[in-house]
Amino acid sequence: MGVLFDECAARGTRTTVHLDRPFDLAPDRGTRWTVPELAALVRETAGMLTAAGVRPGDRVAVVKENHWDYDLLACAAVRVGAVPAQLSARLPGQALVTLLTRLTPALLVTSAQVLARARREDTDPTAAATTTLVLDAGIDADLPGTLRPDDVRGHPAPAPVRRGEDLPLIVNHTSGTTGVPKLVTHSTRTLVGELARFESVRYPRIGVRRDDTLLNANSFAHGRTFCWTGSALCLAPAKIVIVTGQDPDLADPLLRAHPPTLVEATPATYVRFRPLTERLHNPFRDVRLYASTYDAVHPPTVRAYLTASRHRAPLWMQGWGQTETGPLTFRFHTRASTDEGRGPGSRNLGRPVPVRTRLRVVDPDTFRPVPRGRPGLVLARTRARALGYVGEEARWSAKRLGAWWNTGDIGVLRRDGSVELLDREVDHGSGLSCLRAEDVLEERLPWALECLVLTGADGPPLPVVVTADGRLDADGWRTATRGLPPLAAPVALTWEQVPRTDTGKVRRTALLRQLTGTAGTGGSGRWT
Template sequence: MKPRDMGTLFEECAERGHGTEFRLDRPFDIAPEAGTAHSVAGLAALVQDMAGRLAAAGARPGDRVAIVKDNHWDYDLLACAAVRIGAVPAQLSGQLSGETLRLLLERLGPALLVTTSGVLERARGEGADLSRAADACVLLDGALPGTLAFEALQGNPAPGPRRRHDDEPLVINHTSGTTGVPKLVVHSTRTIIGKLARFETVRYPKIGVRRDDTLLNASSYAHGRTFCWTASVLCLAPRRITIVTGQDPDAADPLLRAHPPTVVEALPASYVRFRPLTARLDNPFRRVRLYISTYDAVHPPVLRAYLQASAARGPLWMQGWGQTETGPLTFRFHTRRSVSADDGQQDARDLGRPIPLKTRLKVVDPETLAPLPRGREGLVLARTAARGLAYIGEDARWAAKQHRGWWHTGDIGIRSRGGTVRLLDREVDRTPQLSCLETEDVLEERLPQVLECVVLGSPGEDPLPVVVTADGTLDRDRWQEAVRDLPTLREPTVLTWDDVPRTGTGKVRRTALLRQLTGRTDTCGSGQWT
């Protein structure tokens, strides 16, 4: 089965008899009374129920419906319900600041905002009244003055499914926002379903989803990656899907041990946080044959820990690189041997090759945009039919990132003679002294006790290393040994995980961290293509 209409996806899978079991680490925010175990048919009924409620709240075909809430997979159930009635869902992470949410909602101009009292009250505390950003505001957890209670909308019949042209707007997702306010990216059925999700429904050897698989997804469900994943995985009908919404390893452990996964897709930050589970005697990753990571590179020590934790024969790690605007652009596989500490081949910044028949890449001079020969570092441009339609409220910015049919990724990299792509830095974060990303890999390899290393560049100064540890302490003798042969760095700042500003996907908000630590935000890059 190939995904077609996201509004009726769950219904079609239920009609085909798909028997996938769903297990959640906590109940859905849209149906807290329904527990943590669901069937495909049950989810289909839930989507219809949500569609009836959205329609009763005033959402009509063509309207934008903004969804802002705590992290959970019901983001996609609400989105499918909005699609079913002909509306366009806009999924916004509840982790964004109140002012950022206010600005994004101002650009969206939604007819309906679906959110929680916690989101509204936090935003008000930050000086932003989100309830006025839409024609109507629905609360999932009660009611406040000027809002509608989601519970009071129960029992309204869902209108019949509304179809849309493949090139009309289908869903709106925001970018990570590591360097500032996220962009709102519009995708159509053709781009995110036809070009991306359907490609993933093929049962490829070794990496294809099997009917007896147990899939674990630990992601940020407000982002476009999980909307695409939902479309493909429902059609593939694995035996079981488990959903983890948080990053506390002790909270996730009981669900993972009860249903050991065979395929794992998680945020890089989630892999980092769950890493201690790999060392436990009954580690829940012992059956994993395939790990999948997107959004950002995962450092070699983390790759190594998970691949060694699996007792499967020849487990693989599939690393994808792409953007919200384009979907995946390259992929690469890691094995136990390729990430072996003494093998010398591990390199998390080698992003692999462009997806065959799907994407093309080239490297150009950042100043002149003239193509550069293989082996020269420059700005990476991409060409793909999966590129989105627009940025909401930022037409000029969208136009500026296109060049004769190519898309400015904003990344600095090198294309090897063999065709692989090596990522050096985001253009805005680059420094003349070194590659921040490669230096971070080296430091994490040499300091296995740290959770994360971040190198920040500022004009006229040596780069500032930030070391993230569990308790906010660092052995200075080990640090001096780790940097012995590296370019000159400032004295490290040591923080805990929660001290670091992050996006909804767990990425470090580098500009915000630089401001937090130094009071400045200027970087060595131009930021022209962020």
């Protein structure tokens, strides 16, 4: 990965990259890039890291505003033999400091805005790092003890440092929906050899073609995009379009200028961009494949995007996995399968990736396999399993069962080999799947942006309906809940009032505490 851009440039890759805003690494160099220009930027950044004191084996933490240059910084760190750790700037201040303390990075690459937010929360991320490089230090002169870009710019890039395939390559954090995220370490063998290489194939219908325009609207602090960067560059599409925010009006001009043929985005971004599917200049008209990871997308949203495409038979590819394992299952949705009342719903996650992964469902108390069709704890087996958690070895060992990995999810293994996800174990209550109930509510409340069902330690589950204005029609709610188990009185919120992770996942424990004053959940939380 340290020489990825160099090798693609040497092969004559003609991909052009179009950004919705300039890189934080290169704020004055515009929004259109070629692969040779990106390779030069990675080399330049490698020189900056070396000038800042980074040496082979060091950790380099990156905490900044969302953009694809998270991965360019990571590639530069790998090039000099260091281990990049990509951390979201949206982490709460104390959680960020906790993760940095576990990492003890030789260098923290960050922004003045991140440090300003940390000060407001009475935390100091720089205290855990030997040196701090502030990319936009010109905005805030009151940053004593830090390096500015001009302090390290202009130094030549050292020769690439090759490290063993089983040594740490990169560190990424988990979503953190239930508390402080874990820090997951992957190697070149697990992330590149088992994951990126698997994606770097021109599969029929779903593979990347040389005339494709790839849209990626993701959280670039997460390991998914580092893997995607490797495979996308090697497949050399005509264009790559990068969107960093979730405001549909800001994204619309770029998408209309470069209509995508393949789309990958976080579930939350799909929800926020859904109004674009109904506009006169629908930017999704040429899409033949949508891909979603991190979390399931409810059927009404999937249906809206598949309908927006003018392709004869567009597909929605839904992947399920974890930061620790990479993808474990996948399934495809079509226009027909997402018709209301048809298909198995978004919680059926499909079958294990052929040859690469195996699943079993066990009793959470005895760990004995349960018959197909009965709910239990989902275990996974894959050669792409990460190396461990930074600073939490006991927690890693508790989830590792020999060759099997405890996902911490409650699910059902169907007779056809597919797996249906019911809940995270920590959120699972007796007699109700929160995720199934959310599917039903979103079908019956098409005007809702999102429906959530939270289980506390006591009382009936608490439904939360996210709407544009934070209001909920009482008659519509009564109709929507017919046939469902008893629920508490609903709470209506706007999108901004819901605490979320960097990928847009709802921080359910934090939301439960926000609404009820307690964070007690229906499950045990032993495997979060």
